Amino acid sequence: MGIPKFLNIWGTHQFWVGFFQSLGVGRIVFSSDTSEEQYREYGKGRITMDSCFPVKALAGHMGELLHKDINLLFVPMIYSLPSFLKGHVVDTLSCTRVMMSVENIKAGFLREKNEFEERGIAFVSPFVPFAEPELLPKYLWESLKEHIPGLTLEETAKAVKEGFRALEDFERKMREKSLEIIRWCVKNNRPAILVLARPYHMDPGIGHDIDGEFQQYGFPVLWYNYLPLDDWLLEWLFGEEIRAGIIRSYFDISDVWTSSYSSNTNEIIWGAKFSARFPWITGVIRLSSYECGMDQPTFTPVQKIVESSGTLFFKFGELDETKPAGSVKIRVETIVYYLEKYSQDIIKKKLSRLGAVPSQLLV
Amino acid sequence: METKEFHYRAYRPRPFTKEERSKTTILFGGLTWKHERLIQGSLERVGYKSMPLPNIERQDLDIGKEFIDVGACCPTTFTAGNLARTLMTLREREGEEGVKNNYLFVTIGACGPCRFGQYHESYERVLEGLNLTDFRLFLLDLMQMEQSAPGGGLEISMPLTFGLVYSMFYADLITDMEYAIRPYEVVEGSTDRVVKESIELLYEKLKNRPIKGKKIDSLVWHVFTGYFVDALKEVRRLWDEIEVDRLRVKPKVKITGEFWLQTHEGDGNYNIKRWLEKEGAEVIPPPVAVWMDYLINMELFKLEDAKGFVKRYYLKKLAIGTIASLYRMVYNRLRRALNNIPNPLPDQRKLKDLARPYFYYRLTGGEGHMLIGKALYAYLNRQAHMICELSPYGCLPNTMSVGAMAKVLGDYPDLLYAPIEIKGDAEVHAYSRCQMILTEAKRRAKEEFEEVLERTGLTVEDIRNFEEDHPELRRATYKVPHYGYAGTASNYVMHIAKLMGRI
Ligand code: SF4
Ligand code: SF4
Numbered sequence: 089m090g091i092p093k094f095l096n097i098w099g100t101h102q103f104w105v106g107f108f109q110s111l112g113v114g115r116i117v118f119s120s121d122t123s124e125e126q127y128r129e130y131g132k133g134r135i136t137m138d139s140c141f142p143v144k145a146l147a148g149h150m151g152e153l154l155h156k157d158i159n160l161l162f163v164p165m166i167y168s169l170p171s172f173l174k175g176h177v178v179d180t181l182s183c184t185r186v187m188m189s190v191e192n193i194k195a196g197f198l199r200e201k202n203e204f205e206e207r208g209i210a211f212v213s214p215f216v217p218f219a220e221p222e223l224l225p226k227y228l229w230e231s232l233k234e235h236i237p238g239l240t241l242e243e244t245a246k247a248v249k250e251g252f253r254a255l256e257d258f259e260r261k262m263r264e265k266s267l268e269i270i271r272w273c274v275k276n277n278r279p280a281i282l283v284l285a286r287p288y289h290m291d292p293g294i295g296h297d298i299d300g301e302f303q304q305y306g307f308p309v310l311w312y313n314y315l316p317l318d319d320w321l322l323e324w325l326f327g328e329e330i331r332a333g334i335i336r337s338y339f340d341i342s343d344v345w346t347s348s349y350s351s352n353t354n355e356i357i358w359g360a361k362f363s364a365r366f367p368w369i370t371g372v373i374r375l376s377s378y379e380c381g382m383d384q385p386t387f388t389p390v391q392k393i394v395e396s397s398g399t400l401f402f403k404f405g406e407l408d409e410t411k412p413a414g415s416v417k418i419r420v421e422t423i424v425y426y427l428e429k430y431s432q433d434i435i436k437k438k439l440s441r442l443g444a445v446p447s448q449l450l451v
Numbered sequence: 452m453e454t455k456e457f458h459y460r461a462y463r464p465r466p467f468t469k470e471e472r473s474k475t476t477i478l479f480g481g482l483t484w485k486h487e488r489l490i491q492g493s494l495e496r497v498g499y500k501s502m503p504l505p506n507i508e509r510q511d512l513d514i515g516k517e518f519i520d521v522g523a524c525c526p527t528t529f530t531a532g533n534l535a536r537t538l539m540t541l542r543e544r545e546g547e548e549g550v551k552n553n554y555l556f557v558t559i560g561a562c563g564p565c566r567f568g569q570y571h572e573s574y575e576r577v578l579e580g581l582n583l584t585d586f587r588l589f590l591l592d593l594m595q596m597e598q599s600a601p602g603g604g605l606e607i608s609m610p611l612t613f614g615l616v617y618s619m620f621y622a623d624l625i626t627d628m629e630y631a632i633r634p635y636e637v638v639e640g641s642t643d644r645v646v647k648e649s650i651e652l653l654y655e656k657l658k659n660r661p662i663k664g665k666k667i668d669s670l671v672w673h674v675f676t677g678y679f680v681d682a683l684k685e686v687r688r689l690w691d692e693i694e695v696d697r698l699r700v701k702p703k704v705k706i707t708g709e710f711w712l713q714t715h716e717g718d719g720n721y722n723i724k725r726w727l728e729k730e731g732a733e734v735i736p737p738p739v740a741v742w743m744d745y746l747i748n749m750e751l752f753k754l755e756d757a758k759g760f761v762k763r764y765y766l767k768k769l770a771i772g773t774i775a776s777l778y779r780m781v782y783n784r785l786r787r788a789l790n791n792i793p794n795p796l797p798d799q800r801k802l803k804d805l806a807r808p809y810f811y812y813r814l815t816g817g818e819g820h821m822l823i824g825k826a827l828y829a830y831l832n833r834q835a836h837m838i839c840e841l842s843p844y845g846c847l848p849n850t851m852s853v854g855a856m857a858k859v860l861g862d863y864p865d866l867l868y869a870p871i872e873i874k875g876d877a878e879v880h881a882y883s884r885c886q887m888i889l890t891e892a893k894r895r896a897k898e899e900f901e902e903v904l905e906r907t908g909l910t911v912e913d914i915r916n917f918e919e920d921h922p923e924l925r926r927a928t929y930k931v932p933h934y935g936y937a938g939t940a941s942n943y944v945m946h947i948a949k950l951m952g953r954i
Contacts, residue, residue, distance in 0.1 A: 137854035165811060181564045184816030184848035191810050192854035199861045215813050222760040329458075344461045346590075347572060350564035364458060381565060381847040384522040385572035388579075389459070396459040405521075 090158035090209075092119045092149030095142055095186045096166040098287040099313065099352075100218070103170075104162075106254025107228075110247035111236065117156050119149040122293025124409055126152055134196030140379040141409050142286070142294050143189045147196055154203060160210045160235055165190045168219035169351040170255065172317060173358060176340040177348035180219045183382040210235050224248055262314035269308045270316065273368040274449050279431035280308045282363045284356050284390060285375035286382075287313060289407075295375050296411045298404055301420040302373070307427065310369070312359025324446050325365040344393055345386075353382055360390045364397035367438035370431040371423065374403040398437050400426055462575040464587040466602025467555055472498055475604070478537065478556045480504030481530060483716045485650050486622035486739065492657035493614030502554075504537050507719040511536055512875040518580040519573040524565075525843040525875050526711040527573050529719045535577045538586065547583070555587035557605065563816050565847040566710070609669040610662045616743075617679055620785055621653045623738035624683070627793030628690060630724070632927045634733045635695035635939070642927075645693055649686045656682040674777055683788035690789070693927035697943040698911060700900045702892035705735040705829045707822055708841030709849045712873055713737045720841055721878045723871070723885070727839065730889060733939060735835055737825075740782060741796055745821055747775045748799035752812060790928045797828055805831070810855050817848030823859060830866045833937045836899075837867035837892035839885060844874040867892050896938045903941040907948035914947050921950075 089108060091097060097104070101118070108116055120126060122145045130151025135144050146163075153161055167187045171180045181187075190213045197203045204211040214231035217223055225245040233239045273280045281302050289295030290311070299309045322338035329335050335343050342348070345357045363369045372394045376383040387403070394401040402423050404416070439445070467475065477499050479490065487503035494501040507529050515523070515532025523531070534556060541550045558571055571590045578584050589600040591607065625646060633642040656679075663672040704727050706713050712720045714737060724734045751771045758764055779796060786793050802824030803812045810820040822840065829835045840856075842849045853870050860868060869888035871881045904910065918924050924947075934945035948954045 135854070136857035137850045139850045139854070143851075165814060167813065179564075181816075184563070184565050184814075185851055188810075188814045188816070188848060188851035188855075191814065192851040195809070195855045195858035195861075198858045215811055217813075220757075223757055226756075342461070344459055346461050347569045349568045353564070361458075379522065379845060381522065381524055381845055384520050384845075385569045387520040387522075388576060389461070389572070392459040 089113050089115065090117045090119070090153035090156055090161045092146060092153060092161075092163055093121065093291065094119075094146045094149050094163075095189060095288050096169060096182055097164075098290055099169060100166065100255065102258035103251040103255040104164075105251075107247045107251030109254075110250035111232075111239070111243065113236075117153065117158055119152045122148065122291050124293070124411070126293070127409060130155070134193065134199075136196055136199075137192065138379075139185060139189075139192075140377045140381075141407070142288055142377050143185050143192070145293065145409075146189050146193045150193060150197065154197075154207050154209060158209060160212060161204065163190050163194075163211070163213045164216040165213055167215060167217045170218045170252070171351040171355060173339045173341070173348075173351070173354050174219070176337055176342070177351075177354045179349045180351035180354070181349050183350060183352065185381070221248075259314065263316045266310050266314050267316040267318070267321075269310060270366075270368065271449060271451060273308060274445070277432075277435065278308070278368070279370035279427060279435065280310055280368055281371045281373055281427070282310050282312060282315075282359060282369045283373050283375065284312055284359050284363075285373075286352050286356075286377075287311075289375045289377075293409075294377065294407070296407060296413075296416065298373065298375060298416055298420070301416060302424070305420070305424045307371075307424070312362070313355055315359065315362055318448070320446050320448050324442060325362065328443075344389060347385075350382055353386055356386065356390065357393070360393040363399055364393050365438070365442070367435045367442070369399065370434040371400040371402065371427045373423075374401065374405075375407060376403070376405045378406040378408040397441075398434050400430065400434070462578065462584065462588070464555070464589055464600065465585065467587055467589070467600055467604030468602045469604055471602075471604055473500070474553065475500065476554050477501040477605075478504060478534075478554055479558070480533060481558070481711065482714060482739065483622065483626065485625055485646070486619060488650050488654050489618035489622050489657055490615060492654040493611065493618045495658050496614060496660055496662070497608065497611045504533050507533050507715065507717040508536075509718040509875070511718075515573075515577075519576045522845060523573055524845040524847070525873055526709065526719070526846075527570055529875065530570065530711070531573045531577050534574055535581060538577070538581055538583060542581075542583075550583065551585045551587075555589065557589045557591055557600075559591050565816055609665055609673075613669065613673040614657060614660070616781075617673075618657060619739050619743070620782055621657075621679075621683075622650070623740045624785055624789060624793045625649050625653070625686070626736050627738065628789060628927075630728075630734045630736050631792055631939075632690070632693060632695060634701055634728055635697050635699055636927075637694040637696050637925075641693045645689045648689050652686055652689070653682060674781060680784055680788045683785055687789055687928055690927045694925050695927050696925070697931065698914060698940050700896055700938065700940045701731055701733045702836040702889065702896040703735060703834070703937050703939065704732045704837045704839050704889070704892065705825070705835035706737055706839050706841065707818070707825050708737075708839075708871075709817055709843050709846055710742055712841040712843050714739055719875070720873050721881055723839065723841065723881070726882060727885070727889070730886065731893065732889060735794065735829075738794075738796070741821075742818075744775070744778060744796050744799060745819070747771065747778060748803075749812075749815060749819075751775060752803065756813070790930045792928060792930060797825065802828060809859050810852055814851075817846065818852065819848070820852070822849070822852040823856060826856070826866065826868060827859065827863070830863060833933075833935055836895050836937045837869060837888055839888075840868065840870040842870055842872050844872055867895070896940075899936055899938050899941050900944070903936060903944045907944055907953055909944060909948055909951075909953070914944065917947055917951065 127148035131148030134147040165187050166182050168180045212231050215227045225248045229241045229244040283299050302309055326338045341357045348354045363372050391401050480503055491501050511529050511532030514535050515528035518535055519531050574588055578586055629646045636642045727734050805827040806820035806824035810823045812820045826838045842853050867888050869885050871885055931943050931946050934942045936942050
């Protein structure tokens with residue numbers, strides 16, 4: 089089973105591992121990280137329409153897998169996502185390009201001849217609505233049953249549960265790790281950086297390792313999607329606003345964002361709110377791809393949410409396939425200078441607006 | 452307390468109260484002048500003062516870019532710029548207080564991660580940029596009829612909703628007539644004149660329509676009344692007067708694409724429909740009504756997928772199915788009043804099945820699978836010689852389905868397809884791309900016409916002679932049936948041949 093490591097696989101891969109293991113699929117092969125070489129060698133010429141690079145890169149991932157020893161190529165059309173924000177937002181949809189990209193890129197492999205068939209690889213691309221848990225097994229089963237002989241709907245439903253469990257386990261571990269980092273910052277009174285981007289910006293070919301550059305300067309880097317969600321922490325940050333009737337829960341973003349349809353966007357907005365309140369996050373790095381239509385309306389609100397608290401905000405926009413290594417280095421150096429210069433003031437200022445630091449942070 | 456002041460808050464319009472209704476003008480826009488004029492009539496009937504935004508102009512794109520964040524799709528930029536230009540003009544005329552107190556802007560939205568769902572975020576940047584954050588901007592969701600803006604000034608009631616639906620239907624039907632007739636009009640300008648007269652007549656009808664009940668009684672009246680059909684019968688008489696020459700051989704070009712761009716008539720899409728007509732084509736414009744039909748049917752398809760998981764499945768299916776059929780029934784009744792000249796709404800199930808191998812129907816956003824479904828439908832049913840697909844620069848969903856068309860074209864190499872990217876400032880490029888495909892479409896239309904003449908053994912002269920004895924054939928409202936040819940002239944020849952008893 090080959091799975092391209094693209095777009096929403098970055099937020100859900102543990103689900104797929106758990107799911108296929110439960111079904112007894114022998115071996116899962118992921119494509120490598122995105123790279124210019126991968127795109128050039130396997131992807132170019134298959135793109136039929138100009139779009140953001142994260143979508144175009146899928147062609148490279150699929151092409152690469154066609155050259156691997158696999159029988160089945162699994163490329164899900166992920167329509168909606170599991171999100172920790174569910175409940176106080178309108179929806180948890182994927183970016184329309186993310187969900188539709190498969191149909192687009194697939195066409196590039198079928199246009200002249202069926203390249204999947206030619207290589208003896210079955211192509212499976214189920215519709216995956218994570219937000220409709222009762223339908224999820226049905227759609228997955230319908231697309232997989234002819235390729236996995238004897239597969240029943242019940243087995244698929246069980247595998248979906250296993251998938252969710254694996255994903256939750258993974259996320260819990262990541263959040264614990266983030267909490268550890270946060271505690272280290274508190275203990276040593278050191279600033280941290282929060283990255284606001286889409287999960288696939290963790291792919292070095294999409295996010296160009298910008299987060300890594302900061303780590304080299306000794307700044308711990310947190311990602312918004314793995315922030316700790318412990319009640320005592322969120323109570324400290326958001327409790328007062330709930331009591332004032334501004335928000336209904338820790339996860340309510342309606343005070344700053346009224347179009348909460350897209351899960352990644354909602355989470356980015358929530359991450360911005362978190363960073364604005366949490367004292368030891370003194371700098372936010374926003375990453376965004378060239379031509380990203382989902383990010384576009386969020387640029388000003390996110391920046392304002394972050395900056396209104398005095399937190400430093402830096403944006404690396406228009407990221408594309410070419411890695412602007414030199415200019416990134418220079419910008420990172422400048423940003424680090426600002427972070428070093430102002431972080432302690434920012435921590436103090438932000439602390440003064442909150443109640444006493446919860447004991448759980450001081451361990 | 453400091454925390455409350457210091458955090459950023461989303462824009463919230465201040466309330467609009469019932470008492471303010473008579474003094475406040477509702478601004479709205481986004482459709483053609485025909486749709487907007489009729490919406491105005493519907494709004495006025497239920498007590499609102501209203502004013503459509505001015506027609507989109509090229510300058511709106513530049514104005515929009517100045518205010519909103521970089522990277523917006525072209526429709527967002529155009530409409531945001533249009534709003535900005537309007538507010539600036541009003542401010543100059545009536546001062547800042549005047550704009551804030553005498554006007555408000557309503558936009559329909561809320562249906563997903565792109566498109567309308569986020570337009571208003573960009574409009575808010577406009578208000579910030581103009582320092583008019585006190586100006587009221589409301590986002591209404593027509594699919595949830597109960598929603599209303601704070602303050603109770605804006606009420607979505609049954610009579611209002613149905614008024615809007617009829618405005619949309621009317622404008623769609625007149626637009627369909629317009630594009631079917633203008634290329635063949637004998638007296639230049641007669642179609643445009645009748646379009647204007649028709650819209651004014653319908654505006655009056657909507658403005659003076661009776662209000663019968665508020666809830667279910669209103670629904671029943673609106674669905675079954677003869678009032679709206681009778682109005683169109685009056686309109687038909689205006690169209691009866693236009694003389695046409697259907698022997699002009701023209702390629703038929705079906706317009707598809709992103710919702711705003713395909714329905715738009717103005718600089719926002721380089722006025723591409725008029726341009727195509729000028730280049731000698733007959734255009735099939737897309738009705739707004741198809742999109743509503745799509746939304747209703749998607750609910751039905753989703754429900755069918757969830758069979759076995761939904762409580763009271765059959766009851767729900769019956770309910771949505773009934774809405775879907777009533778919707779079509781009303782549209783078809785209105786079409787009939789215009790002698791069925793306007794095109795019928797495409798069968799959504801067929802579109803979905805046609806698109807299925809290329810684009811999965813549950814991938815919603817933008818036109819979803821419809822773009823592919825419509826192109827295939829038109830091709831297979833010989834509705835058009837060519838598809839002109841309008842794709843906005845920076846669009847999210849549209850780019851994806853346009854890309855998926857690659858496989859369709861591999862399977863149907865004969866399908867003439869012109870995807871045009873609309874950037875707002877690359878007019879020449881767009882025209883020349885379109886022109887290339889159009890040349891081939893013209894050739895096909897001509898070939899087809901010659902084939903029909905040969906098949907029927909008729910000459911143009913024979914037909915002209917026949918027309919002399921049957922002047923009603925040259926009436927705009929004369930319905931020529933479809934004989935399996937894309938071109939109007941070809942079908943016309945077949946029809947004459949049939950009338951003559953030759954086939
Ligand atoms: S979120 Fe932005 S970068 Fe990602 S797929 Fe959508 S448009 Fe492209
Ligand atoms: S469908 Fe495309 S053009 Fe229309 S609003 Fe959405 S992104 Fe913009």
